[in-house]
Amino acid sequence: MEVVPAALARLIHDFERLPGIGKKTATRLALHILRRPEAEAQGMASDLAELHAAIRLCDTCFAFSESNPCLICSDSxxxxxxxxxxxxxxxxxxxxxxxxxxxxxxxxxxxxxxxxxxxxxxxxxxxxxxxxxxxxxxxxxxxxxxxxxxxxxxxxxxxxxxxxxxxxxLACGIPLGMDIKYADEHTLARSIEARMIRK
Amino acid sequence: MEVVPAALARLIHDFERLPGIGKKTATRLALHILRRPEAEAQGMASDLAELHAAIRLCDTCFAFSESNPCLICSDSxxxxxxxxxxxxxxxxxxxxxxxxxxxxxxxxxxxxxxxxxxxxxxxxxxxxxxxxxxxxxxxxxxxxxxxxxxxxxxxxxxxxxxxxxxxxxLACGIPLGMDIKYADEHTLARSIEARMIRK
The missing domain is CATH 3.40.1360.10 (Dna Topoisomerase Vi A Subunit; Chain: A, domain 2)
Structure with a gap:
């Protein structure tokens, strides 16, 4: 028997379609929303509903933006x-x-x-x-x-x-703060080939 | 300068309020939704908007349910x-x-x-x-x-x-398929105290 109410199951399914979210996490998130005040769910619902209409691609750089050209392209x-x-x-x-x-x-x-x-x-x-x-x-x-x-x-x-x-x-090499002995060999090899001469 | 469009920032913030979701995951999820067809966002929006109205607590067992009594309580x-x-x-x-x-x-x-x-x-x-x-x-x-x-x-x-x-x-003890040497000591102690006599 299906013990998950249909309205809850639909939201669980919505979350499951998002990347990196499995059935258990989807269930946890949907139950969390159900336990929180309805206003929060309504707020998120309207943010989702308005998202695509509010955002377009900048014709110059193709960044997501509410204006065209975007804020960066139009910043002198x-x-x-x-x-x-x-x-x-x-x-x-x-x-x-x-x-x-x-x-x-x-x-x-x-x-x-x-x-x-x-x-x-x-x-x-x-x-x-x-x-x-x-x-x-x-x-x-x-x-x-x-x-x-x-x-x-x-x-x-x-x-x-x-x-x-x-x-x-972009420069490729050892990340800041990384211990050399834990760096992967490809990154380490690249950091040697691309070594910088200090004067 | 704030380069995240406001409509996107609002949805990122909605995701961040969910348990176990940090800023990076929230951004990834919101960008994923923005890249998918608008119909998916609209579907999730209406599922969220309808959630609280559709679901109530069963007066008998207090399970989330669309009916009262719930499907389990009313199942003969x-x-x-x-x-x-x-x-x-x-x-x-x-x-x-x-x-x-x-x-x-x-x-x-x-x-x-x-x-x-x-x-x-x-x-x-x-x-x-x-x-x-x-x-x-x-x-x-x-x-x-x-x-x-x-x-x-x-x-x-x-x-x-x-x-x-x-x-x-509920019985408490070693999980099925667990190697004894990796069981935590409290669980192992409990499983010894609660050992079952086989005849």
Whole structure:
């Protein structure tokens, strides 16, 4: 017999569809919401209902934004001559949190993955080339992940862009605070090959 | 500068309020929803909005239910003479999944915790005593957790109920499939004290 009330089962199913959330966690979250005041559930419901309508992609950098151009593209304090290329919106947020980057962004919304049928046409590569060709760009910083598809995407973009503009890539090496003996061998090898001369 | 659009930030905050979900997971979940079709967000929104109105507590056992009495209390195939006492609705779901228990339930909606000001009046103890005193109950199975507050609640209920009805408690011991040498010492000690004679 099904002892979970249908209205609760529907919400559990909604949570289960989210990445990294299994049946047990979904049940725990739904029961938590049921035990909390109804106003909280109603608040989250309206936030969900309004999400897609409120947010669009910036026509220039393809960041999620409520305005177009987005706040970064329209900020005269940012250096529009330096474009940081990232895979997704979460990467942009992570870089902004460092406070170190003062240029603008270009969100690819994916990485090249020929096995999954994702080529340059499936991600925002053409738009990036068009931005660079339009001129006024001094440097493109490739900030895709240091995973196999991330590196492949960066390598592809280097080929496309190197004749047009200065292309840079995030440094790869030992994370800050890491004990050398616990670093994985590939990272350690890379940090030796890319060693920096101190004067 | 705040680079997260306000509508997205609101949903991230909603997720952050759920138990066990931090800022990073909340951001990942909200971005996932934003990238999926709007219909999914709208579906989850209406499920959330309807949740509290659809579900009430069964007047008999205090389970979450869309009907009153709930499906279990109103099922003539269940043995109404055996009441299983649990802390919360999630425990009921876990026991139902075993398919072994054919009696009915009583949900306490909490455990005794004097330090937090939770005494018998704050959980559904009086209603349980009233159910038992009304007669027709053969056994009360105490299925509170084997944590300190769960055991204390069970001990309190034993005192209240033992003169009225047969009171039982879930067996405590080595989990199935567990290697003895990895069992914690308290569980192992309990399993020795509560050893069962095989004939």
């Amino acid at each position: 304090g940012r250096d529009g001559q330096v474009i940081c290329v990232v895979e997704g919106p979460g990467d942009l947020m992570a870089i902004e949190k460092t406070g170190v980057f003062r240029g603008v962004y270009h969100i690819l919304h994916g990485v090249l993955s020929p096995m999954d049928g994702i080529g340059p046409a499936e991600i925002k590569v053409d738009a990036l080339l068009a931005r660079v060709k339009k001129g006024g760009v001094r440097e493109v910083l490739l900030a895709t992940s240091s995973t196999v598809p991330g590196e492949a995407t960066a390598a592809y973009l280097v080929e496309c862009l190197k004749t047009l503009v200065t292309v840079s890539r | 195939g269940r043995d109404g003479q055996v009441i299983c006492v649990v802390e919360g609705p999630g425990d009921l779901m876990a026991i139902e999944k075993t398919g072994v228990f054919r009696g009915v339930y009583h949900i306490l909606h909490g455990v005794l915790s004097p330090m937090d000001g939770i005494g018998p009046a704050e959980i559904k103890v009086d209603a349980l005593l009233a159910r038992v005193k009304k007669g027709g109950v053969r056994e009360v199975l105490l299925a509170t957790s084997s944590t300190v507050p769960g055991e204390a609640t069970a001990a309190y209920l034993v005192e209240c109920l033992k003169t009225l009805v047969t009171v039982s408690r």
